[in-house]
Amino acid sequence: MSTALIVVDVQNDFCEGGALAVAGGAAVAESITRFVERTSGMYDVVVATRDWHAALPDTNDGHFAADGLPDYVTTWPVHCVAGTVGAEYHPLLSLPPGTVHVVKGESRQDYSGFSGRVVGGDGADLATVLSARGVTRVEVVGLATDHCVRATALDACGAGFDVTVLTDLTAAVAAPTAVAALTDLAVAGIGLVRSA
Numbered sequence: 332m333s334t335a336l337i338v339v340d341v342q343n344d345f346c347e348g349g350a351l352a353v354a355g356g357a358a359v360a361e362s363i364t365r366f367v368e369r370t371s372g373m374y375d376v377v378v379a380t381r382d383w384h385a386a387l388p389d390t391n392d393g394h395f396a397a398d399g400l401p402d403y404v405t406t407w408p409v410h411c412v413a414g415t416v417g418a419e420y421h422p423l424l425s426l427p428p429g430t431v432h433v434v435k436g437e438s439r440q441d442y443s444g445f446s447g448r449v450v451g452g453d454g455a456d457l458a459t460v461l462s463a464r465g466v467t468r469v470e471v472v473g474l475a476t477d478h479c480v481r482a483t484a485l486d487a488c489g490a491g492f493d494v495t496v497l498t499d500l501t502a503a504v505a506a507p508t509a510v511a512a513l514t515d516l517a518v519a520g521i522g523l524v525r526s527a
């Protein structure tokens with residue numbers, strides 16, 4: 332039985348000073364780095380996902396508010412445009428050698444790492460790559476609890492993996508949607524535990 336750690340969207344634009352900053356994002360980046368160091372060798376695979384959008388005028392299928400007035404529910408300010416500093420991993424995040432990188436949201440509205448593309452994976456999706464490496468369990472951390480962590484964990488569950496979210500290694504856009512997301516995850520049978 333192999334276990335994967337999935338680090339969701341710890342990118343500059345989702346941390347303090349970014350285009351779509353989550354309060355506590357940089358602290359989560361630092362905490363994940365310490366956690367990865369502490370648990371070195373415990374995970375058979377480490378995966379890191381990134382939101383990786385096209386620049387305007389491509390709205391990424393309506394994901395970017397074309398009128399500049401995002402509702403922060405289904406439309407968002409421009410963020411994580413591929414190749415920009417905002418789309419890079421936060422500098423406080425250190426990933427181990429051999430990390431599997433996934434990009435998602437390429438001209439699309441993707442919240443889940445499982446709907447993205449494994450970098451250098453010849454078009455394989457994440458579920459296929461993990462299964463090929465014998466992974467049956469995944470643990471999910473990162474940003475943001477109420478959107479991409481939620482969607483990635485639910486998709487992992489739907490793909491048949493045993494899923495746990497390490498809640499203290501996540502941060503949310505807003506408290507009400509975070510509560511709703513954690514409820515959705517619990518109802519789906521996903522474990523919600525602290526990393527310590």
Ligand SMILES: [Zn+2]
Pocket residue numbers: 382384394410411436441
């Ligand atoms: Zn996005």
